[in-house]
Amino acid sequence: MPDPTRIDCDIHNEIPNLETLYPYLPDHWLDYCRESAFNGPDAADYPESVPTTAREGSSAKPDLAEVQNCAMQDVEIGILNCAYRVQSVRNEDLAASLATAVNQWQVEHWLEKEPRLRASIVVPSHNPALAAKEIERWGDHPGFVQVILPVRAEAPYGNRRYDPIYSAAVKRGLAIGIHYGGAPGHPPTPTGWPSYFIEDYAGMAQIFQSQVISLVCEGAFERFPALRVALIEGGFTWLPSLMWRIDKEWKGLRHNTPYVRRPPSEYMRAHLRLTIQPLDAPPNPLHLAQILDQCGAEDLLLYASDYPHCHDDQDILLDLLTADQREKICSANARAFYRL
Amino acid sequence: MTAQFGSTASVESGPVTKDQTNGHGANSPVSSVQQAPRYRAPLDTAIIDTDIHIYFPTQDALRSYLDESWQDYHRTFGQRGFDGSHYPRAMPNAARHDAWPDDGTPPGSNLPLLQKQLLDEWNIEVGVLNPLVGAGEQRNLAFGAAFARATNEWQVAEWLDPEPRLRASIIVPWEDGELSAAEIDRWGSHPGFVHALLIARTKEPLGRRKYWPMYEAACRHDIPIAIHFGGAAGVPITGSGYPNHYIEDHGGMPQTFQAQVISLIFEGVLQQFPTLKFVLIEGGFAWIPPMLWRMDSAWRKLGSEVPHVTEPPSQLFRRHFWVSTQPMEEPFKPDQFRQLLGQLDLDDRLLFATDYPHWDFDAPDRAFPVPLDKERRRKFMAENARALYKL
Numbered sequence: 001m002p003d004p005t006r007i008d009c010d011i012h013n014e015i016p017n018l019e020t021l022y023p024y025l026p027d028h029w030l031d032y033c034r035e036s037a038f039n040g041p042d043a044a045d046y047p048e049s050v051p052t053t054a055r056e057g058s059s060a061k062p063d064l065a066e067v068q069n070c071a072m073q074d075v076e077i078g079i080l081n082c083a084y085r086v087q088s089v090r091n092e093d094l095a096a097s098l099a100t101a102v103n104q105w106q107v108e109h110w111l112e113k114e115p116r117l118r119a120s121i122v123v124p125s126h127n128p129a130l131a132a133k134e135i136e137r138w139g140d141h142p143g144f145v146q147v148i149l150p151v152r153a154e155a156p157y158g159n160r161r162y163d164p165i166y167s168a169a170v171k172r173g174l175a176i177g178i179h180y181g182g183a184p185g186h187p188p189t190p191t192g193w194p195s196y197f198i199e200d201y202a203g204m205a206q207i208f209q210s211q212v213i214s215l216v217c218e219g220a221f222e223r224f225p226a227l228r229v230a231l232i233e234g235g236f237t238w239l240p241s242l243m244w245r246i247d248k249e250w251k252g253l254r255h256n257t258p259y260v261r262r263p264p265s266e267y268m269r270a271h272l273r274l275t276i277q278p279l280d281a282p283p284n285p286l287h288l289a290q291i292l293d294q295c296g297a298e299d300l301l302l303y304a305s306d307y308p309h310c311h312d313d314q315d316i317l318l319d320l321l322t323a324d325q326r327e328k329i330c331s332a333n334a335r336a337f338y339r340l
Numbered sequence: 341m342t343a344q345f346g347s348t349a350s351v352e353s354g355p356v357t358k359d360q361t362n363g364h365g366a367n368s369p370v371s372s373v374q375q376a377p378r379y380r381a382p383l384d385t386a387i388i389d390t391d392i393h394i395y396f397p398t399q400d401a402l403r404s405y406l407d408e409s410w411q412d413y414h415r416t417f418g419q420r421g422f423d424g425s426h427y428p429r430a431m432p433n434a435a436r437h438d439a440w441p442d443d444g445t446p447p448g449s450n451l452p453l454l455q456k457q458l459l460d461e462w463n464i465e466v467g468v469l470n471p472l473v474g475a476g477e478q479r480n481l482a483f484g485a486a487f488a489r490a491t492n493e494w495q496v497a498e499w500l501d502p503e504p505r506l507r508a509s510i511i512v513p514w515e516d517g518e519l520s521a522a523e524i525d526r527w528g529s530h531p532g533f534v535h536a537l538l539i540a541r542t543k544e545p546l547g548r549r550k551y552w553p554m555y556e557a558a559c560r561h562d563i564p565i566a567i568h569f570g571g572a573a574g575v576p577i578t579g580s581g582y583p584n585h586y587i588e589d590h591g592g593m594p595q596t597f598q599a600q601v602i603s604l605i606f607e608g609v610l611q612q613f614p615t616l617k618f619v620l621i622e623g624g625f626a627w628i629p630p631m632l633w634r635m636d637s638a639w640r641k642l643g644s645e646v647p648h649v650t651e652p653p654s655q656l657f658r659r660h661f662w663v664s665t666q667p668m669e670e671p672f673k674p675d676q677f678r679q680l681l682g683q684l685d686l687d688d689r690l691l692f693a694t695d696y697p698h699w700d701f702d703a704p705d706r707a708f709p710v711p712l713d714k715e716r717r718r719k720f721m722a723e724n725a726r727a728l729y730k731l
Contacts, residue, residue, distance in 0.1 A: 051641045155581035156588070188579045189599035190592070192544035195607055198642040199545070202602050202635050203579065206595035210578035210588075217587050235634055240676070241594075241626035244669035249591035252700060253430050257585055265672075280634040282683065287629070290679040294671065312637055 005076040007334035010232050010275050010304035013080045013110055013119070014061040015040070015102060024101035029094055041098075043085035043150070045181030050197060051310060058308035064113055071307035072116060076331065077340055080110060080119040081148055081179055081232060087126045088183035095124035099134050103144075111143035118338070120148035120177050125165060126184070132164035139172030145338045146175040150182025151207045151234060158211075158218025166224045175338055178211055180204050180233035205280070208234035209242050216246065216267045219259040228337055229272050233306055236274040237281065240294035243268055269296060273337050275304035276329065278311040289320050298325040302334045380705045381712070386722035387704050388731065389467040390664050391568075391621050391693035392458065392506075394499060395433075396473060397449035405490035405497075413483060421477040422543075425572030425582075427589040431699050439697030447697035451503060458696045459505055462704050465722065466731050468507045469499060470537055470568055470621065476514040477539070477572065484513035488523050492533075500532040507729065509537035509566060517553035524554065528561030534729040535564040535619060540596045541571030547600075547607025555613045562615065564662070564728065567600060569593050569622035597623035598631050601657065605635065608648035610656050617728070619662045622695060626669035629683035632657055658686065662728055664693040665720065666702040674710040687716060691725045 015021060018040040022030055032038065046053045048060040058070060072078055084102050089095040102122045110117050121144050123131035131147075138144050147169050155161060157178065169176055181204070187193045188200050188207065208231050214220075221227055243265035250264050260267075281288050292298070298321070305314075318326060334340065396402040403411045431437065439447035439457065448454065459467060475491050478484035488511040495508040510527045512520035520536070527533045536558055544550065546567070558565050570593070576582045578592060579599075597620055610616065635653035643649060649656075663686060671677045681687070694702050704721065712720070725731065 051644075052638075151580065153580045156578055156583045157580070159581075159584065182580075184581070186581065187575050189545060189603075190575070190577045190579060190596040191540070191542050191546070191573065191599050191603075192548075192575050194545045194599075194603055195548065196645050198638050198645050199602050199606050201642060202606070202631075202638040203599055205631070205634055206598045207579035209595050210580055210583070210592055213588050213592055214578070214580075214583050217591070218584055235630070237630040237633055238627060240671070241624075241630060241669055241680075244626055244671050245594060245624055246591050248667065248670050249587050253587040253590065256430055256587055278634075278637065280630060280637050282629065282633045283636075287679075287683050290676070290683070291630070294676050294679070310641065312640075 005331055006074050006303050007331045007340065008071065008075045008078045008305050009230065009302040009334050010277065010306045011067060011071050011078045011080055012062070012308060013067070013082050013106065015082065015084045015105070016061055021098060021101040021105060024104045025097055029097045032094065041085040041088045041183070043088045043181060043183035045083060045085070047197065052201065053310070054308045055310040060308065062308050064110060067307065068114060071305060075116065078117050079145060079338065080106065080117055081177060082106060082120060082122055083179060083181055084122055085150055085181065085183055086122060086124050087150055087153070092124055092127040092130060096127065096130040096134065099124050100137065103134070103138050107141065107143065117143070118145040119143055120146045121174070123147055123165065125149050125162070126154055128162050128164040132168040135165065135168035135172065135174065139168065139174060144174065145340070146177040146230065148177045148179050151178050151180060151204065151211055152182030152184050152188055154184045156211060156214030156218070158214030158216070158220045160218070163223065166220065166227050170224050170226045173339060175228040175230055177230045177232050178208070205235045205238055209238060212242060212268060212272065213246055216264045217257055217260055219257065221267045221271045222259050222261065227271060230302065230337065231272060231274045232304070233275060233277065235278055235280040236276065236297065236301060237291050239268070239274065240291055243295060269300065273300055273302050273333060275302045275306070276314060276317060277304050277306040279314060279317055281312060281316050285316060285320060288316065292320065298328050299333065301329045302337065303330045378706050379709060379711065381708055381717065383463070383705055385718045386465045387462060387692065388722040388725040389458070389464050389694045389696070390691040390725050391666060391695050392454070392467045392469050393448045393695070393697060394454070394469050394471050395446045395449045396494070397445040402490060405494045406486055410483060410486045419474055420479050421474060422479070422572050422574035425574060425577065427586040430586055434699055435697045436699055436701055451499065454696070455503065458694065464505065466505055466507060468509070468534055469495060470509050470566070471495065471511060472539070472568065472570060475511050478513065481513055481516045481519060485516070485519040485523065488513050489526070492523070492527055496530070496532060507534045508532050509535055510563070512536055512538070512554060514538045514551070514554065515543055517551050520554035521557035524557035524561060524563070528557065528563060533563070535566040537566050537568060539571035540567055540569055540593060540600060540623065541573050541577060543573040543575070545599060545603030545607070547603035547609050552609070552612065555609060555616050559613050559615050564617035564619050566619040566621055567597070594624055594627040598627060601631065601661070602635060605653045605656050606646050606649060608646065610660050611648050611650065616660060617662065618660055619664065619691070619728070621664040621693065622666060623663070624667055624669050625663050625665070625684060625690070626680055628663070662689045662691055662724070664691045665707060666693045666695045667700050668707065670709050677710045687719060688724055690720045691728070692721045
């Protein structure tokens with residue numbers, strides 16, 4: 001069976017270094033960056049030598065040519081996720097200017113040079129008002145299809161403080177992409193700081209789970225019925241267990257949150273999509289098939305290579321799918337979700 | 341191989357229709373809460389309840405077990421914990437409304453009522469007490485140690501001595517490894533104590549070295565370390581800040597348990613203490629298979645950072661961890677619960693628990709959403725706990 005045309009929902013275009021952004025920064029911040037020891041956001045989501053950061057033969061920060069040569073075969077459309085964490089820059093005005101610079105760089109160096117690519121708007125989401133302005137700046141550019149938020153944030157994303165971001169995104173038909181990583185300054189677990197990178201990495205799935213609980217239970221999807229959220233690079237095999245748990249919680253506690261009018265799993269199914277990498281797959285394909293069935297994954301998953309990051313082979317998943325399911329996961333779901 | 345899987349969800353986001361619930365069968369607030377009679381299991385096995393909560397009836401009762409100097413301290417300064425991290429529960433004391441004693445003392449503080457409502461009502465052979473009274477969450481660690489010791493003496497005098505069906509937990513001031521080790525050494529050979537009790541939300545991940553003296557003491561006495569739902573340690577209760585609602589606090593507890601398992605395994609506790617056993621209480625268990633898959637996958641790629649972890653995390657988990665059943669996740673369809681048990685592969689490790697007197701109590705005949713074979717019933721309801729706790 002020939003591969004269907006794919007829409008790859010997670011390709012990374014990273015800023016090589018702070019100097020890359022100098023041509024796009026206002027004079028004030030250019031001077032500030034040159035005169036200070038500021039070296040860019042200090043989030044350490046992808047240490048360059050760590051084995052998950054780049055697969056064999058690829059760079060941690062691939063340029064356009066590498067992406068075109070290595071990540072775009074059989075790909076009809078690729079969605080870029082730039083993981084530049086302006087949110088970990090405490091000076092919110094500098095963060096906002098950096099975000100604008102990143103987005104301008106994305107337009108000039110990626111979108112204008114490769115028509116198969118779409119991009120994600122980087123925003124200073126720790127200041128939602130400034131983030132909304134950034135969304136308004138780029139929202140009408142046809143190359144941007146979503147707003148990217150790091151999964152680690154100062155407050156869970158269902159919190160109403162983020163409403164200006166959702167309002168601006170919904171108004172312009174943009175999706176929200178919640179992506180692996182971030183450095184808000186507080187611990188990545190509910191129980192303090194772990195010692196090792198592998199703990200941050202393995203534990204990132206729990207933060208995605210917390211964000212799903214928050215978005216549903218704090219009523220974000222009731223306030224914004226058109227809000228579409230992609231969970232990117234957070235795994236998906238945990239979704240059935242989360243649906244079961246939170247549906248049960250809702251039966252017992254929904255009188256505390258009367259605006260959550262339907263079982264939480266219904267909001268998850270209607271508003272969330274999840275990228276397929278990392279698979280975090282069980283060793284037994286039967287168990288993976290059970291997980292897919294339990295959450296109705298054929299309609300929820302989005303194909304993603306997560307280039308250049310290194311993950312397990314996706315064939316264990318794709319081999320389980322019928323031609324119809326494969327077509328949905330490899331392209332139709334993304335086409336509908338991102339309005340491509 | 342091509343294994344089809346069926347789904348009825350719609351591709352487009354937008355209004356949810358009945359078809360999208362995958363067996364959940366709900367499309368409005370009224371119809372969505374299933375009121376059909378719940379499956380009832382036969383009560384044909386022994387029952388060991390591994391999660392019962394008791395509380396001091398009054399603050400005076402607590403003080404009567406403290407040394408005189410700490411009595412004055414407690415009267416003057418009270419209990420000082422990590423403020424600003426607590427969520428009002430949905431009901432007073434998070435308790436069943438019928439569990440309040442007539443004299444107005446808190447649920448779980450009255451032995452005759454506990455005997456009547458729990459031990460006699462359900463013919464419980466053995467019940468394990470997990471007092472969540474706050475000794476481990478004191479910022480004053482010396483007071484925490486005195487508080488822990490008082491709680492342990494109270495358990496012996498007022499619960500173990502008069503009621504032979506009960507077993508107790510060694511309460512420790514867990515944020516101090518040495519003080520906790522001393523408390524474990526004090527009670528470790530007392531036959532009434534079956535584990536040392538920690539809370540899920542500690543100040544640091546439990547794999548960190550500051551906690552290791554406590555694990556060393558647990559190994560000395562061959563008693564498990566139990567980690568129970570709850571806690572407030574002064575850091576946000578998610579990896580992404582403080583949520584707004586109790587449902588997020590309560591429903592988000594599995595994320596805390598996952599963080600603790602990840603820490604205990606990757607920080608090398610199980611290699612350092614190869615005989616150590618952990619019991620995860622009141623965290624549910626459906627999150628375990630996907631967490632183990634992710635941990636194994638991470639270890640295959642990133643294991644060089646933690647060379648002390650010399651075997652797959654899933655293997656370590658299945659050797660060192662036991663898990664209580666309540667509150668158990670309830671899949672949309674009965675078959676999915678059986679699939680979960682298959683993925684879990686922990687038939688010898690699940691321990692039945694009621695969580696008396698809390699609001700989300702699991703009755704022994706209604707805890708499991710589907711019929712289980714007799715062998716699994718025997719194991720889950722009593723025999724796994726009997727083997728673990730040597731009852």
